[in-house]
Amino acid sequence: MKNNGGKIKGFIILIGVIILIGGYVLFQDSSESGVVNYYAYVANTEDGTISVIDTAIDEVIEVIKVDEKISDGLAVNPVNGEIYSANYTGGILIIIDSETAEITRKVDLNRNLHGVDISPDGKYLYLTSGALEEGEEFNYIMIYDTQKQEVVKEIQSNSKSPSHISFSQDGKYAFVSNVMSNDMSILDTEKQEIIKTIPVGKVPNEGKPSMDGKMLYVASLMDHVLSVVDIEKGEEVNRIPAGRGTHGVAVAEDDQYVWTANRNSEDVTVIELSTNEVIKTIKTGDMPNHVFQVPNSNKMYVSNLESADIAVVDMETYEIIKKIDVGSKPHEIGFLAK
Numbered sequence: 001m002k003n004n005g006g007k008i009k010g011f012i013i014l015i016g017v018i019i020l021i022g023g024y025v026l027f028q029d030s031s032e033s034g035v036v037n038y039y040a041y042v043a044n045t046e047d048g049t050i051s052v053i054d055t056a057i058d059e060v061i062e063v064i065k066v067d068e069k070i071s072d073g074l075a076v077n078p079v080n081g082e083i084y085s086a087n088y089t090g091g092i093l094i095i096i097d098s099e100t101a102e103i104t105r106k107v108d109l110n111r112n113l114h115g116v117d118i119s120p121d122g123k124y125l126y127l128t129s130g131a132l133e134e135g136e137e138f139n140y141i142m143i144y145d146t147q148k149q150e151v152v153k154e155i156q157s158n159s160k161s162p163s164h165i166s167f168s169q170d171g172k173y174a175f176v177s178n179v180m181s182n183d184m185s186i187l188d189t190e191k192q193e194i195i196k197t198i199p200v201g202k203v204p205n206e207g208k209p210s211m212d213g214k215m216l217y218v219a220s221l222m223d224h225v226l227s228v229v230d231i232e233k234g235e236e237v238n239r240i241p242a243g244r245g246t247h248g249v250a251v252a253e254d255d256q257y258v259w260t261a262n263r264n265s266e267d268v269t270v271i272e273l274s275t276n277e278v279i280k281t282i283k284t285g286d287m288p289n290h291v292f293q294v295p296n297s298n299k300m301y302v303s304n305l306e307s308a309d310i311a312v313v314d315m316e317t318y319e320i321i322k323k324i325d326v327g328s329k330p331h332e333i334g335f336l337a338k
Contacts, residue, residue, distance in 0.1 A: 038295050039098075041083055041334045042303060042310065043074035044327025050074065050085065050096070051326040055294045055301075055335075058312050058322045064101045066094055073116030073164065075125060076334035077146060083334070084125055086113035093127065093144065098336060109151065111140055116332075117165040119174075119189060122146060126174055130161035132203075134180050141165075141176060141185075143192055153192045159183055164206040164332075168213045173231075175216055177204045184218060184229065196234045200227040205247050206290070210273075211255040219249040219260055226260055226271060240276050242269040248290035250300065252315065261288035261302055268302055268313065280318050284311040292333045303330040 039061075040053040048069045052062040064083075071086040076098070083096040093107040093116075115128035125144040129137065138161045143153040160180035167174050167189070174187040184207050186196040200207075201220025204227065209216050216229035220239075224246055228238035243262025246269075250259045260269045261284075268288055270280040285304030292301050293315070302311040303326075310324040310333075 036296065036337045038297075038335045039338050040292075040294065040301060040310075041074060041076055041098075041336065042326050043070055043072065043085060043331045043333075044308075044329060045070055045072055045088070045331050046328035049327040050083065051324075051330070052101075053310065053324060053326075055297070055299070058299075058324055060324060060326065062101060063327070064096060066096070066103070067092075070094075071113050071116055072331040073114060073127075074332045074334050075116050075118035076336045077118055077122040078120070078336065079122035080146070081336060082146070084116050084118065086116050086127065088113060093125075105149070107144070107149075107151075109142060109144075111142065112138060115162065115164045115176075117167070118146075120167055120169065120171040124152075124189070126165045126176075128162040128165060128176065130163040130179060132161070132179060134160055138180075141187075155187075155192075155194065157185060157194065159185055159197055166206070166208050168209050169211060170213065173209075173213075175207045175209060177207050177218065179203050179205060179221075182220075184216065186231070186234075198229055198234055198236060200229065200236050201225050201239065206249050208249050208251045208258075210251055211253065217249050217251060217258050219246040221245055221247055221263075224262070224264075226258060226269075228276070238276060240271055240278070242271070242278070243267050243281065248288070248303075250291045250293055253293060253296075257315075259291045259293075259300060261291040263287045263289065263305070268300075268311075270318065282313060282318055282320070284313065284320065285309055285323070289330065290332055292335070295335055295337075301333055303333060305329055305331070 042051040048067040050064040071088040075084040081098040095105040112129040129140040141155040159178035176185040201223035203221040207218040218227040225239040242260045243265035245264030248261035286306035289305040298315040300313040312322040
């Protein structure tokens with residue numbers, strides 16, 4: 001009889017190598033495989049919570065209790081993973097560790113806090129004191145250094161009631177919507193000062209820049225339009241009719257479409273930028289509030305204020321593929337790679 005021990009031993013080694021390779025492929029993390037998953041953080045203003053959604057499965061996996069009530073704005077730091085919320089009328093900035101879901105710091109800013117947004121590099125948090133009323137106390141923009149953990153600049157705006165903030169892709173400019181003076185402020189983020197103020201539609205709640213940084217798209221609540229601003233010219237160049245009560249806006253990552261959330265008509269409008277025409281209107285829930293694209297995906301998340309849920313919309317078919325129940329009065333959504 002032949003001795004097959006060598007062949008058997010070689011076969012066993014081969015099987016072991018296959019198992020090791022298979023195990024590596026199966027269990028390597030998302031950064032190694034090239035697939036990045038995102039968690040979404042939803043500000044539920046009325047019950048003072050943040051719903052944490054795993055966007056891979058579109059399900060709430062955790063609820064973080066922050067305060068009795070919280071501000072409309074919410075930001076997530078892409079560098080250190082901190083979550084930034086605020087007590088709307090109490091003037092308290094609340095900082096949360098996304099890993100432990102624990103509040104790590106509270107900072108008294110002694111201002112009304114509405115908008116909470118972060119620069120793309122995670123270094124500066126921009127906060128606004130706006131409300132749907134006039135008064136000097138509502139006209140402030142505060143810049144908080146996330147490394148020094150302190151306010152490094154407070155700007156008293158000549159515009160009235162700054163609310164939401166967005167940033168150019170390169171982080172050089174911040175765009176602030178002023179709901180009571182019906183204009184947009186453009187800030188130079190290096191100088192940390194306002195360099196332009198541009199009249200737009202009535203009650204501009206939110207503005208988002210195009211991916212190439214040339215245009216700014218503004219949701220004008222009372223005019224029911226999307227105001228189109230040429231950033232270099234510093235002027236409004238077009239108004240596109242959207243749904244009634246245009247409140248939230250998102251620019252698709254491909255820079256070909258803008259989506260608006262329309263509170264009063266309870267729908268979302270999709271506008272093709274090559275023609276500036278509405279190509280789709282989608283009923284999403286009770287009082288659509290804000291709209292955000294899940295990063296690197298074909299899904300749009302829409303926060304519905306009154307039905308207390310997130311509508312998940314397929315950006316190719318325009319179908320609602322899921323509704324995610326969250327807390328009371330959901331507003332802004334932040335995303336963090338996990």
